[in-house]
Amino acid sequence: MTRPELPDYPWDLVAPYAQRARRHPDGIVDLSIGSPVDPTPEPVRRALAEATDAHAYPQTAGTPELRDAIVSWFLRRRGVPGLTAANVLPTIGSKELVALLPVLLGLGPGDVVVHPRAAYPTYAIGAAIVQATAVASDDPAEWPEGTRLVWLNSPGNPDGRVLDEEFLSAAVARARELGAVIANDECYAELGWDGRWATEPVPSILDPRVVADDLSGVLSVYSLSKQSNMAGYRAAFVAGDPALMAKLLTVRKHAGLMLPAPLQSAMVVALGDDEAVREQVERYRRRRDVLKPALQASGFRIDHSEAGLYLWATAGEDAWTTMGRLADVGVLAGPGVFYGDHFPQHVRFSLTATDERIDAAAERLAAL
Numbered sequence: 001m002t003r004p005e006l007p008d009y010p011w012d013l014v015a016p017y018a019q020r021a022r023r024h025p026d027g028i029v030d031l032s033i034g035s036p037v038d039p040t041p042e043p044v045r046r047a048l049a050e051a052t053d054a055h056a057y058p059q060t061a062g063t064p065e066l067r068d069a070i071v072s073w074f075l076r077r078r079g080v081p082g083l084t085a086a087n088v089l090p091t092i093g094s095k096e097l098v099a100l101l102p103v104l105l106g107l108g109p110g111d112v113v114v115h116p117r118a119a120y121p122t123y124a125i126g127a128a129i130v131q132a133t134a135v136a137s138d139d140p141a142e143w144p145e146g147t148r149l150v151w152l153n154s155p156g157n158p159d160g161r162v163l164d165e166e167f168l169s170a171a172v173a174r175a176r177e178l179g180a181v182i183a184n185d186e187c188y189a190e191l192g193w194d195g196r197w198a199t200e201p202v203p204s205i206l207d208p209r210v211v212a213d214d215l216s217g218v219l220s221v222y223s224l225s226k227q228s229n230m231a232g233y234r235a236a237f238v239a240g241d242p243a244l245m246a247k248l249l250t251v252r253k254h255a256g257l258m259l260p261a262p263l264q265s266a267m268v269v270a271l272g273d274d275e276a277v278r279e280q281v282e283r284y285r286r287r288r289d290v291l292k293p294a295l296q297a298s299g300f301r302i303d304h305s306e307a308g309l310y311l312w313a314t315a316g317e318d319a320w321t322t323m324g325r326l327a328d329v330g331v332l333a334g335p336g337v338f339y340g341d342h343f344p345q346h347v348r349f350s351l352t353a354t355d356e357r358i359d360a361a362a363e364r365l366a367a368l
Helices: 010-022 042-050 064-078 094-104 122-129 165-178 242-255 261-272 274-297 319-328 355-365
Strands: 088-092 112-115 133-136 147-153 181-185 218-223 235-240 301-303 310-314 346-350
Touching: 010 319, 042 261, 064 088, 064 235, 064 261, 088 094, 088 242, 094 122, 094 147, 094 181, 094 218, 094 235, 094 242, 112 122, 122 133, 122 147, 147 165, 165 181, 235 242, 235 261, 274 301, 274 310, 274 355, 319 346
Parallel strands: 112 133, 112 147, 147 181, 181 218
Antiparallel strands: 088 235, 218 235, 301 310, 310 346
8 A cells, every 4th residue: 555645734724814813912812723721620630640650551441440430421421321341442532543543444445434524624534544535424325335434523523513313323324234333523522502402411322312232333432632621631532332442452452552551540530520521611601602692793604503612603705714804803713624625614713712812802803
């Protein structure tokens, strides 16, 4: 196999707009990349510090304590019963798994990887790494023969779209018809805002309403980056079909893809601290309640965005024109074209800025 040619990193194209935004007398309000700004909970940091005497190699499969914590979390927070240690596996952040899953599953040229139309770019990059074909589609009926991996993302990045249990069930059924693995990226599941999701948990693809008692070919991917402000820890995990877990574990052992032991200890604490998660959700709720009406008042239409960490918006013009107008008032967003060719007029606003910066953004948007 020849070395795949990967595209340039897209965020480099945003640099000139960031420079323009920084010229604002009160500085830039950066709502482009969703990197957490709030403190990692103190018990998590303490657990990390207390585990730094890590002289032995860590366990690729995760410590028994970590695997038990993941299983308990799925039952308590996601409504998924019946998992065991054989159903879960820690990963070095979720982006690593997204990019490498086609490799770990043995995909290659001629295989198809399906991902959402509005999509985190790494789904397509993972296909490119193995020279598979990436297909953007939200309709299971369109998924072609030859599909070996289907990526769902609920709540979605960038669009905050939630897939209900009925859709998830239909998607799983179609993936099984095709003989494909189906994986749902669920990293924003704690952040439900509107409609059903204001009062009900966002469903997991492992929910019994979706898969009954059959996990074959089904994976759920989750990260603690957003709910626990642990992006710098690279703390994530995958759960689902035990046969797939065994396959992934074997490859990861050979490749040395091990989560450092101190981070595993920190994850155990984070997975059990529901109160810290609730506090963080309320921070994001407050910021969303300020930013969303400010965008609407300044002429933006918000699409989907009923959950997740972003507001997916359009002013009815080319996204780069919007980026320029925003930069002139000191606000930086993410252009929709980074998330697929279908959204040339959308921009993505992240809620990962301090309360003060979100308030500043709301004031500046009035100038548009």
